[in-house]
Amino acid sequence: MNYNLNQVNGKEEKKSTFAVLKKLLKLISHERKNLLLAFIAIVINSALLLLSPLIIGHTIDNYVSTKQFNGVLLYSGVLLAMYLVTLVTGYLQTKLMGGVGQRTLYTLRNAIFSKLQELPVSFFSQNKAGDLISRVNNDTDKLNQFFSQSLMQFLSSIFTMLGAGIFLLVINLKLGAATLTPALFILIFTGLVSAWVKKKNVVNLKSVGNLSAGIQESLNNFKVIIAFNRRDYFRKRFDETNKENYKTAIGAGIANTIFIPVFGFFSSVAQLIVLVYGIHLISIGEFTIGLLISYLSYAVNFYNPLRQLAALWSSFQVAMAGWDRISQILSLESNLRVVDDVAQETASSSLLTFKNVHFSYADGEEILHNISFDLEKGKTYALIGPTGGGKTTTASLMARLYDTTKGTVLLNGKDIRSYTAEERSKKIGFILQEPFLFTGTVKDNILYSNIAYKDYTNAQLEDVIKAAHLEGLLALFDRGLETEVASNSDNISLGQKQLIAFMRAVLRNPELLILDEATANIDTITEKLLSDILKKLPKETTLVIIAHRLNTIENADEIYFVNSGEVIKAGTLDHAMNMLLKGKRSS
Numbered sequence: 001m002n003y004n005l006n007q008v009n010g011k012e013e014k015k016s017t018f019a020v021l022k023k024l025l026k027l028i029s030h031e032r033k034n035l036l037l038a039f040i041a042i043v044i045n046s047a048l049l050l051l052s053p054l055i056i057g058h059t060i061d062n063y064v065s066t067k068q069f070n071g072v073l074l075y076s077g078v079l080l081a082m083y084l085v086t087l088v089t090g091y092l093q094t095k096l097m098g099g100v101g102q103r104t105l106y107t108l109r110n111a112i113f114s115k116l117q118e119l120p121v122s123f124f125s126q127n128k129a130g131d132l133i134s135r136v137n138n139d140t141d142k143l144n145q146f147f148s149q150s151l152m153q154f155l156s157s158i159f160t161m162l163g164a165g166i167f168l169l170v171i172n173l174k175l176g177a178a179t180l181t182p183a184l185f186i187l188i189f190t191g192l193v194s195a196w197v198k199k200k201n202v203v204n205l206k207s208v209g210n211l212s213a214g215i216q217e218s219l220n221n222f223k224v225i226i227a228f229n230r231r232d233y234f235r236k237r238f239d240e241t242n243k244e245n246y247k248t249a250i251g252a253g254i255a256n257t258i259f260i261p262v263f264g265f266f267s268s269v270a271q272l273i274v275l276v277y278g279i280h281l282i283s284i285g286e287f288t289i290g291l292l293i294s295y296l297s298y299a300v301n302f303y304n305p306l307r308q309l310a311a312l313w314s315s316f317q318v319a320m321a322g323w324d325r326i327s328q329i330l331s332l333e334s335n336l337r338v339v340d341d342v343a344q345e346t347a348s349s350s351l352l353t354f355k356n357v358h359f360s361y362a363d364g365e366e367i368l369h370n371i372s373f374d375l376e377k378g379k380t381y382a383l384i385g386p387t388g389g390g391k392t393t394t395a396s397l398m399a400r401l402y403d404t405t406k407g408t409v410l411l412n413g414k415d416i417r418s419y420t421a422e423e424r425s426k427k428i429g430f431i432l433q434e435p436f437l438f439t440g441t442v443k444d445n446i447l448y449s450n451i452a453y454k455d456y457t458n459a460q461l462e463d464v465i466k467a468a469h470l471e472g473l474l475a476l477f478d479r480g481l482e483t484e485v486a487s488n489s490d491n492i493s494l495g496q497k498q499l500i501a502f503m504r505a506v507l508r509n510p511e512l513l514i515l516d517e518a519t520a521n522i523d524t525i526t527e528k529l530l531s532d533i534l535k536k537l538p539k540e541t542t543l544v545i546i547a548h549r550l551n552t553i554e555n556a557d558e559i560y561f562v563n564s565g566e567v568i569k570a571g572t573l574d575h576a577m578n579m580l581l582k583g584k585r586s587s
C-alpha cells in the first residue's frame with residue numbers, strides 16, 4: 001500500500017468548498033452549546049448594528065431638522081446603550097469561539113497523534129518525520145485560527161451583510177439593486193480565484209513541511225555532519241528548501257491578499273452609486289437627506305463586512321489547505337488490519353511457520369521469494385547472511401511489522417494477521433538493531449507497555465528482575481532502575497541502550513524472542529552474561545538470533561542462511577561459516 005502523503009496528494013480528488021466546509025463544521029459539532037451561544041451573540045450584535053443607521057436617519061429627519069434636542073438626546077442615549085450591548089456580545093463571541101478553536105486544536109492533535117500510532121512501519125519509512133510534525137503542529141493551528149478568529153467574524157459579516165442588503169432593497173428597490181450590483185462582480189471574482197488561492201496555500205504548507213523535515217534531518221545527523229565537515233552541504237540544502245518556502249510563502253501571501261483591493265474597489269464604486277443616484281432621487285423629491293445618510297450607512301454595513309470577508313476568505317482557504325493535509329493522515333487506514341481466521345491455535349510443536357512467503361517493500365523489488373520454514377517451540381534459530389541479504393526483513397515479517405505480499409505467516413497454527421496488535425506483542429518480543437528508548441528512567445523503559453508490573457515498587461521489580469536472571473545487567477547501570485535516560489541523548493551508550501531493550505523484551509516473557517544484532521555493541525564479557533540469560537529463558541521460548549559474529553550463534557539448534565531472496569538451512573556452524581565466507585548459496 002502506498003503511504004506516501006505527497007504522492008497521495010497528487011491523486012486526490014477535487015472536493016467542493018461546501019463539502020469541505022461541511023466536514024469542518026462536523027469537527028466542531030460537539031461544541032453545539034457554545035456555538036449556539038456565540039451565534040445568539042452574533043445575531044444580537046448584527047441586529048443592533050443594523051438598527052443604528054435607521055435610528056440615526058429617523059433622528060435627523062424628525063428631531064434634528066425640527067430642532068427638538070430632547071429627542072436627539074433620547075436617541076443618542078438609546079444608541080449608546082446599543083453600542084454597549086454590542087461591546088458585551090462582541091466579547092462573548094470572542095471568548096466562546098476562542099475556546100472552541102483551542103479545544104478543536106487539542107482534539108485534532110490527539111486524533112492525528114493516535115492515528116500516527118496506529119499506522120504501520122511502511123508509513124513512517126515513506127514519509128519524513130519533519131513533515132509529519134509540521135502537519136501535527138502547524139496545519140492544525142491554521143484550523144484553530146480559523147475557528148477561533150474567523151468563523152464567527154465570517155458569520156457575523158454574513159448576517160450584517162444580509163441584513164444591510166435587505167434594508168437597502170426595502171428602503172428603495174431601484175437604488176438598492178444599483179448599490180448591490182458591484183457585489184455580483186465580487187462574487188464572480190471570488191468564485192474564479194478561490195481554487196487558485198487554495199492551491200497556493202497547499203503548496204506553501206507543503207514547503208513548510210519540507211523545511212521542518214530538512215531541519216529535523218540535520219539535527220538528527222549533526223554528528224555525521226560535523227565529523228565529515230559537511231555543514232556546507234546541509235547549509236546549501238537548507239538554503240534551497242528555505243528559498244522554496246520563501247517563494248511559496250510570497251505566492252500564498254499574494255493570493256491571500258488579492259481579494260482585499262478588489263473588494264475595496266467594488267465597495268467604493270457602490271458608495272459612489274449611492275451618492276450620485278441618491279442625490280438624484282432627493283432632487284426629484286423621492287428621497288430625504290436622513291434616508292440618504294441611513295442608506296450610506298447600510299451600504300457601508302454591506303460592503304465593510306464584504307471587505308472583511310475578503311480577509312476571512314483567505315483564512316478559510318489556508319484552513320482548508322491545512323485540513324486537506326490533516327485529513328490525508330486521518331483518512332489513512334492501517335494495512336495491518338486484523339483479519340478473521342477460524343482456525344484455532346494448535347498445540348503442535350511449531351510456533352511460527354512461513355508458508356510460501358513473498359515480500360517486497362512499497363514500490364521496490366521482491367526481497368523474499370517463496371520462503372517456507374518452520375520454527376519449533378523452545379528452539380534457538382540463527383539467521384546469518386551478507387549485509388542487505390534480508391535477515392531484518394525476514395524477522396520483521398515474523399513480528400508482523402509488515403504483511404507479506406504473498407503467502408502466509410502462521411503463529412501457533414493461526415494466521416498471524418488474525419491476532420490483535422496487543423496479543424501479538426505479548427507473544428513476540430523484538431529487540432531491534434537500533435533500540436529506541438523513551439525519555440525517563442531505566443525502570444520506565446523496561447516497563448514500557450508491560451502492564452503486568454505497572455504498579456510494582458522498585459523492590460518488587462528488582463525481585464522480578466532477579467527471577468529472570470537479569471540482575472547482572474541492571475547492576476551495570478549506576479543508579480539501577482532510577483538511572484535517567486533520554487531518547488535522543490548520549491547520556492548512555494548504544495550498548496547500554498541494547499541492554500535496556502533486552503531487559504524490556506525478556507521481562508515480557510514472550511513465546512518468540514527475536515534479537516536483531518542485539519549484541520553488536522556489547523563487550524564480550526557482557527555478551528557472555530546475555531548468552532547465559534538466554535540459556536535460562538523458559539524452555540518453551542523460541543529464540544531467533546540475527547548476528548554477524550558467529551560466536552553468538554554457536555548454541556543455535558538451526559542456522560538459516562538468508563541471501564538473494566532465499567532462506568535456506570545452512571547445516572552446521574562450520575558449513576554456515578563457509579557459506580558466509582564464500583557468500584554463496586548452498587542447499
Ligand SMILES: Nc1ncnc2c1ncn2[C@@H]1O[C@H](COP(=O)(O)OP(=O)(O)OP(=O)(O)O)[C@@H](O)[C@H]1O
Nearest residue numbers: 125361364367385386387388389390391392393394
Ligand atoms: N524500509 C525499506 N524500504 C525499502 N527497502 C528496504 C527497506 N528495508 C530494507 N530494504 C531493502 O531490503 C533488502 C534487505 O534488507 P535487510 O535489512 O532485511 O537486510 P539484512 O540482511 O538485515 O542486512 P544487515 O545485515 O545489514 O542488517 C536490502 O536490499 C534493503 O535495501
